[in-house]
């Protein structure tokens with residue numbers, strides 16, 4: 033519907049780090065709309081602000097200036113706990129560095145967001161096991177991150193982000209540590225979940241093959257959106 | 268959710284079992300020493316009270332001494348003039364405040380019977396002593412008035428002496444040799460056990476005081492007079508009357524000081540109770556300080572743990588934990604930790620107290636109120652010293668926390 037606001041709307045979003053001479057403009061006036069159910073890939077050189085943009089969209093970080101509307105709601109007007117609720121109920125995050133709890137089994141890691149959703153234990157375990165099976169980690173449920181390979185850890189992180197059944201999946205290089213076969217499997221999984229659950233996906237990637245799964249590719253340079261491409265065509 | 272939080276806290280604690288144990292060691296030691304001190308203190312107070320109750324609170328003890336002691340023979344150490352039986356009789360009949368006045372002398376003697384040799388205490392007294400001391404017989408009989416008056420060779424054995432000399436045999440009617448005299452066993456005292464001070468009260472032979480004076484001591488002296496105050500008379504009033512009459516009997520001039528002491532067992536008892544109370548209070552205070560130190564130890568480790576687990580906190584915040592939930596997690600963790608320390612300390616403290624009570628021959632009387640208090644206190648330690656680290660954790664910014672190395 034044309035009248036609907038986009039699910040995510042960034043207007044002039046700027047994020048500064050440091051002060052004076054050391055000031056870094058990690059984001060520099062980003063305008064971006066993402067529609068419900070859309071699959072957007074963000075590409076760009078290292079240090080161009082991709083992760084910073086993901087953190088802002090994921091309500092983990094707040095813009096220094098500019099506007100961020102989620103379903104038409106101004107995020108700047110929400111307090112810490114309201115943002116936590118937003119993350120809990122709407123967002124799933126796959127971090128660039130996985131961010132799994134150490135000395136904690138894969139199963140417990142995947143259960144974590146479900147605990148904060150207040151889900152009963154039995155249901156939690158069932159859901160977490162299901163998510164782990166989806167990413168091909170059946171049989172590794174009780175392994176600690178230290179007992180898993182980098183790619184396996186990455187898949188635990190993917191399972192954790194998906195287990196809570198989010199509306200928006202924010203994936204920062206979700207296939208960075210996976211071989212081509214695994215990467216394709218994960219991308220197929222994301223695409224099918226997107227179709228089943230009307231999942232909105234924002235994915236940072238360096239690989240053209242992975243970006244090719246997206247509806248739209250955004251190219252960032254120096255904290256700005258440099259160009260956009262839709263379905264392989266230059267916009 | 269709280270139960271869930273406690274379960275997760277327990278898991279976090281067990282994940283670092285050794286460190287958790289070291290963390291709560293302060294609490295364990297603190298609680299254990301408080302519990303042990305208080306329990307032993309209460310046990311010894313109970314023992315003192317029981318001893319006094321056995322003795323009776325209406326008993327006065329009269330002994331030669333005081334400040335106005337006559338110079339001893341050879342000008343050496345002063346020795347007060349001894350008492351004698353005539354003085355005791357005058358005292359007893361001269362005052363309405365006195366119900367009975369039992370003369371008692373103490374000594375030691377070697378007992379020989381059937382080839383067994385045993386050195387024991389002698390308590391020489393008269394027929395009223397058993398009643399005055401509230402000490403029942405388990406076999407045989409008391410001295411008769413006639414035996415007491417005539418100084419008959421009859422004796423009553425304490426349980427320890429009976430065991431040492433006669434073993435499994437019935438001692439009643441048997442003869443035993445006490446130093447140079449031979450005497451007949453007529454009764455057996457009920458076992459009393461050790462006194463508050465640890466001496467064996469059953470290691471004793473009772474005999475008529477006249478017999479002791481004539482056959483063992485070789486003089487007419489009386490060591491102590493146990494006075495039972497008449498019903499309805501305050502021991503303080505009786506003590507004044509006794510002092511007055513004693514000064515008259517012993518012809519002490521108005522300028523001279525008493526050459527005897529009147530000791531009120533009630534006062535002695537309350538003094539003893541007070542001393543043990545103050546002592547155990549002091550020890551408990553020292554132990555309480557160690558509890559405080561234990562609490563600070565918990566705070567320290569929890570703070571370290573917050574820093575160490577900054578990333579974990581960031582992850583929890585990122586997946587939707589609210590500040591309140593992170594606060595609760597760390598607080599519950601601190602409380603569970605210190606409660607575990609508390610329970611461990613209680614068990615250890617009671618164990619120590621039980622062993623100490625056995626060695627000190629006092630009753631082991633664990634006080635549920637004290638145990639409950641220690642439990643509540645360790646929870647409080649967890650709340651107080653867990654709060655700051657927990658708040659520090661809850662205030663972390665999610666993105667900062669995630670970036671923490």
Ligand SMILES: Nc1ncnc2c1ncn2[C@@H]1O[C@H](COP(=O)(O)OP(=O)(O)OP(=O)(O)O)[C@@H](O)[C@H]1O
Nearest residue numbers: 049050056057058077078079080081082083084085
């Ligand atoms: N906490 C911070 N303090 C200071 N500068 C920061 C901080 N985080 C990021 N930056 C800077 O902001 C810019 C953007 O960083 P960001 O992590 O968003 O890049 P990225 O596009 O994700 O790079 P990569 O592809 O290497 O992950 C970089 O120049 C970086 O140095």
Ligand SMILES: [Mg+2]
Nearest residue numbers: 082083084128
């Ligand atoms: Mg990045």
